[in-house]
Each structure stands twice: as structure tokens, then as C-alpha cells.
Amino acid sequence: MRMRIAVRSTVVRIDVRFFSQEAFKAPDNAPRAAANEQWLDHLKKSKRNTRIGSSLTGNHEELIDDGQQSNTFPIKVLSTPPESHYIDVESSLANFTSMKYLGTFNKHKHRQGNFADVRMIKCRSGGGGEGAVSFFRDAGRSIGPPDGGDGGDGGSIYVQAVEGLNSLSKLRTTYIAEDGSNGGADQLDGARGKDMLITVPVGTVIRWCMDPKSTRDFIQKQRLSSGNQSSVRPILNKSMIKLQCRGRFELDPIPRSIQLFRDAYRPGEGWIFKGKDEAYHNDKDWFTDLNKKVESYDIGLYNTELEEDKFPLFGLDLDKPTKKPICLLKGGKGGLGNMHFLTNLIRNPRFAKSGRAGLEQYFMLELKSIADLGLVGLPNAGKSTILNRISNARPRIGHWEFTTLTPTIGTIDLGLGEKSFTVADIPGIVKDASNDKGLGLEFLRHIERSKGWVFVISIANDDPLADLQILINELGGMEKATTKNVLVVCNKADIDLDKEHPISKFNKIANFCKEQGWDILPMSALKGENVDILIKKMAKCAQATDHFEVESST
Numbered sequence: 434m435r436m437r438i439a440v441r442s443t444v445v446r447i448d449v450r451f452f453s454q455e456a457f458k459a460p461d462n463a464p465r466a467a468a469n470e471q472w473l474d475h476l477k478k479s480k481r482n483t484r485i486g487s488s489l490t491g492n493h494e495e496l497i498d499d500g501q502q503s504n505t506f507p508i509k510v511l512s513t514p515p516e517s518h519y520i521d522v523e524s525s526l527a528n529f530t531s532m533k534y535l536g537t538f539n540k541h542k543h544r545q546g547n548f549a550d551v552r553m554i555k556c557r558s559g560g561g562g563e564g565a566v567s568f569f570r571d572a573g574r575s576i577g578p579p580d581g582g583d584g585g586d587g588g589s590i591y592v593q594a595v596e597g598l599n600s601l602s603k604l605r606t607t608y609i610a611e612d613g614s615n616g617g618a619d620q621l622d623g624a625r626g627k628d629m630l631i632t633v634p635v636g637t638v639i640r641w642c643m644d645p646k647s648t649r650d651f652i653q654k655q656r657l658s659s660g661n662q663s664s665v666r667p668i669l670n671k672s673m674i675k676l677q678c679r680g681r682f683e684l685d686p687i688p689r690s691i692q693l694f695r696d697a698y699r700p701g702e703g704w705i706f707k708g709k710d711e712a713y714h715n716d717k718d719w720f721t722d723l724n725k726k727v728e729s730y731d732i733g734l735y736n737t738e739l740e741e742d743k744f745p746l747f748g749l750d751l752d753k754p755t756k757k758p759i760c761l762l763k764g765g766k767g768g769l770g771n772m773h774f775l776t777n778l779i780r781n782p783r784f785a786k787s788g789r790a791g792l793e794q795y796f797m798l799e800l801k802s803i804a805d806l807g808l809v810g811l812p813n814a815g816k817s818t819i820l821n822r823i824s825n826a827r828p829r830i831g832h833w834e835f836t837t838l839t840p841t842i843g844t845i846d847l848g849l850g851e852k853s854f855t856v857a858d859i860p861g862i863v864k865d866a867s868n869d870k871g872l873g874l875e876f877l878r879h880i881e882r883s884k885g886w887v888f889v890i891s892i893a894n895d896d897p898l899a900d901l902q903i904l905i906n907e908l909g910g911m912e913k914a915t916t917k918n919v920l921v922v923c924n925k926a927d928i929d930l931d932k933e934h935p936i937s938k939f940n941k942i943a944n945f946c947k948e949q950g951w952d953i954l955p956m957s958a959l960k961g962e963n964v965d966i967l968i969k970k971m972a973k974c975a976q977a978t979d980h981f982e983v984e985s986s987t
């Protein structure tokens with residue numbers, strides 16, 4: 434539909450294509466009764482093949498699916514077509530909310546400056562405007578043919594990942610796109626609602642999530658019923674969420690995207706009556722006949738919405754700048770004006786259709802930094818000092834635990850002709866971090882995508898090998914570690930250098946690393962010892978796995 438200038442003398446123009454390809458498109462530009470009847474009859478014929486929700490698991494193009502989704506959390510498939518209409522899946526509530534975001538329950542809520550790497554936002558696309566009920570009038574005629582225009586389509590919500598942003602802190606909590614305007618007299622279509630664009634940093638992963646308020650209320654109730662005994666994490670883990678999903682293949686349905694539903698009228702409903710009411714119209718055969726035909730139009734819209742209203746189950750990974758904004762939620766279609774319901778039998782249609790409702794959903798945005806290397810260590814191991822020594826990043830350094838509260842990314846420039854690489858320093862990991870001790874594992878998202886992990890341990894500690902094992906365990910065990918290039922840095926080698934003990938501690942770790950095929954380096958970040966060798970080893974570690982070769986340690 435387009436905005437038209439209100440000129441009554443416009444010659445009737447019928448787009449003949451709609452009879453073949455665009456079965457559900459109503460004729461535009463002051464259609465005459467004959468054109469309307471042709472359209473309505475066509476709808477009636479096509480109704481035989483039309484049903485709500487047809488072609489739900491076909492090989493259609495996924496709107497925002499990059500085709501490379503991997504299951505990032507466990508799901509249980511409960512039923513698949515033809516047994517059920519959708520692929521019904523079940524997964525724990527923990528996968529559809531963020532501990533960090535459940536505010537009042539989070540004892541370890543640490544913030545530094547304006548940094549935010551997890552946000553939950555509410556998005557609402559605009560509803561379609563109402564079709565108008567209006568009749569042409571001029572000096573000679575008190576009431577002429579219907580000329581009520583269509584409602585404008587609602588605005589959509591788009592997202593775009595751009596370079597140059599490094600935090601989600603600037604995001605609003607709510608994004609609402611504009612509703613479409615109502616249609617007007619003189620065949621004037623309503624204006625389209627303004628779209629809303631959300632700009633996020635490259636590396637943002639967007640996931641569908643539960644409404645945080647109802648999640649909080651739910652947890653509150655569960656805790657009350659257990660006498661405030663149980664903690665939040667177990668409640669989230671054991672509470673299951675059921676979702677209706679769409680899949681890729683007819684024969685082996687793999688759930689790909691969550692089906693979103695609009696709070697809009699059912700086919701055959703959504704009429705706006707002017708003058709006589711709904712009961713009056715429902716009593717008339719001419720109206721019920723017309724409604725049966727228009728129902729097919731509604732089913733067409735409904736099916737189009739089902740095709741468009743879906744979101745990747747395992748999230749939308751914006752790991753590259755997006756050239757064109759991606760549509761998260763499409764606006765509702767505008768309603769038909771009464772000019773479409775003029776037929777040989779219905780001369781004065783005093784009714785039009787409402788617009789389709791927009792969509793309202795919550796999304797969880799997670800910023801997963803894209804650094805080549807992740808620097809991991811227990812608190813105070815000296816990671817920030819190392820990063821300061823080798824890069825252009827300037828993290829705060831202190832001698833108390835949890836100094837680093839937000840991840841810092843540093844770029845290591847190796848000079849002309851050499852490829853630079855990036856290193857992420859994340860807050861220190863403590864034993865049982867995976868059970869939410871310390872800052873928990875919230876920041877692991879920043880090293881998840883790194884090609885290599887650099888474990889920093891303090892050789893001055895009593896049992897540095899045990900420290901290394903804590904780190905490996907908290908990060909997902911050896912299974913996970915073997916998917917990365919690993920370099921073990923034994924820092925603080927300046928302490929008790931003259932004593933025998935530090936050397937035997939180092940040898941123990943060196944033996945362990947040899948068994949795993951990992952590289953190892955002793956150093957002192959404070960004194961600047963072995964910094965050059967560290968940079969060379971890190972550059973190697975930042976390369977693709979195939980090229981990583983362990984050199985004998987210095």
C-alpha cells in the first residue's frame with residue numbers, strides 16, 4: 434500500500450498481478466465493485482487450499498538465521514510434526530534469563546564505570562492502523578461510494594552491529610516502534626509507523642528471554658515456598674520453559690527458531706463497525722458471505738506473520754558488522770478501509786478492518802568480546818600488570834582481590850609487516866566461580882571466542898600447579914581447554930628467585946604442560962623480565978590452532 438493523493442477523479446487502476454501471485458493483496462486506488470468482487474471471489478477459491486499455520490516446518494529461508502547455529506544450551510524435544518503443529522521443546526529457565534540481571538538476588542553485582550556486557554531490553558513493534566469507514570461526498574450527492582483508506586503498517590524494530598562501540602551501557606531498557614496511522618477519507622492510507630533501530634557493538638549475541646519482572650516474581654514465590662532456603666541458581670536450573678519452535682527439515686525436524694505470536698484478532702474477526710453494530714451485521718447473509726471470503730485474506734496475513742515472526746532459538750550472533758539492519762520484530766499490517774468492501778450487493782459498507790497488533794518481546798543482549806587471546810588467572814596473579822607491560826590497554830592495577838571488575842581488551846602491535854593481535858583481561862577467577870563464587874563466570878563470555886588462552890599463575894603461591902588446575906576446572910575442564918591454544922605464564926618469578934623451592938614448583942608445572950603439549954614461560958611482569966619472549970609466544974598462541982607449535986620454554 435502507498436500513500437495516495439486524494440483525487441477522486443483518478444482512473445481506476447487494477448493491478449492484475451494480484452490474481453495470480455498476490456492472492457491476498459486487496460485491489461488499491463478506489464476499486465470499483467467489479468474489481469472488489471473479483472478479488473473476493475478469488476479469495477473464496479483460494480480458501481480451499483488455505484489453512485492457518487500451513488507449511489510450518491518447510492525449507493523456507495530463515496529470516497535471521499545464519500545457518501550455523503550450534504546448540505549453546507541443552508534442550509529437550511518433546512514432540513515434532515506431524516504429532517504436533519510445532520517442534521515443542523523444553524529447556525531450563527536459566528537459559529532464558531541472566532543471573533546478573535536478576536538484580537535483587539545478585540549479591541555480587543559489581544559495576545565499574547559505564548561498562549555493561551549484559552542487558553535485557555523490551556521491544557515492541559508498532560500495530561497497524563485501522564482502516565477507515567468513509568463515503569465520498571460532494572454538492573450533488575449526500576452519500577457516494579465508500580472511500581475509506583487503509584491503515585498504515587506499524588513500524589518494525591531493527592538491530593545493527595557497528596564497529597566503534599564497546600559497551601551495552603548506552604542501550605535503553607525499552608524500544609517501541611510507532612503504530613501505523615489510521616486510514617482516512619478520500620482513499621487516504623494511514624502513514625507507516627516509524628521504525629526503531631537498535632545499534633549494538635560487534636560481538637553482541639541477542640537471545641530471546643523471559644520477562645525479567647515475571648521471572649523475578651516467580652523466583653520470589655519459589656524461595657518463599659522453600660522458606661527462603663533455596664538459592665536462585667538451582668531454581669532457575671530446575672524450572673522448565675516450554676517453547677514452540679520451527680525447524681529446518683520435514684523429515685528430521687531440528688528446532689531452529691522460536692515461533693513468536695501476536696496478540697491480534699483471529700481470522701474472520703477484527704471488524705470495526707460504524708452505525709449498526711456487530712450483532713446486526715452477523716445476522717445478515719451478505720455480511721457473513723463477505724466475511725467468509727475476507728477470512729481467507731486474514732488467514733493469508735496470519736500465515737505471513739507466522740513466517741516472519743520467529744527468532745533464532747540459540748540466539749543471533751552479531752560477530753561481524755551488519756551491513757543492513759536486521760529485523761527483530763516486524764510491525765503489524767494496517768487494516769483494510771471500507772472501499773475494499775464495495776460489491777454489487779453491498780453498496781454502503783459501514784465497516785472496515787482493524788490493523789494487526791505489533792509484537793512485544795524481551796531480548797537478552799550479551800557482549801562477547803572478540804579478542805584473539807584470553808588472559809585467565811586467579812585474582813592477583815598479575816594479569817593486568819602483564820597486559821600493561823605488553824599492550825596499549827591501561828587496566829587499573831591494585832593489590833586487592835577483584836581489582837579488575839570489567840574486561841579490558843588490549844591490542845599488541847608487533848610492528849611493521851607483522852599482524853597485531855588482541856588480548857582480553859577478565860576479572861580473576863576463584864575456586865567455585867562456576868557456582869557463582871567471586872564474580873562468577875559472568876566474564877567468560879569475553880574469552881569464549883578467543884583462539885588461545887593464556888593462563889597466568891603466580892609462582893610465588895604455595896601450590897601453583899593446584900592454582901592452574903582450579904583455572905582449568907572452572908573453565909570447563911581439560912575437554913574445553915584442549916579446544917584452545919594454551920600458554921601457561923608463571924609470573925612473579927622475581928620473588929624468592931634465589932631459593933630452590935620456586936624452581937621445583939616451576940618444574941612441576943613444566944612437566945604437566947609437557948604432557949598436554951602446552952607452552953610455558955616463567956616471567957616477572959613487575960620487573961619486565963621475559964616480556965619480549967612472552968609477546969612472541971602470545972603471537973603464536975593467537976594464531977589458528979593448526980599453526981600452533983610449542984617451543985621449548987626459556
Ligand SMILES: Nc1nc2c(ncn2[C@@H]2O[C@H](COP(=O)(O)OP(=O)(O)OP(=O)(O)O)[C@@H](O)[C@H]2O)c(=O)[nH]1
Binds near residue numbers: 810862957958
Ligand atoms: N613481585 C611481583 N609482583 C607482581 C608481579 N606482577 C604483578 N605483581 C603485583 O601483584 C599485584 C596484583 O597484580 P594485578 O596485575 O592487579 O593482578 P591481576 O591478576 O590483574 O588481579 P585481578 O585484577 O584481581 O584479577 C599488584 O600489586 C602487582 O604489582 C611480578 O611479576 N612480581
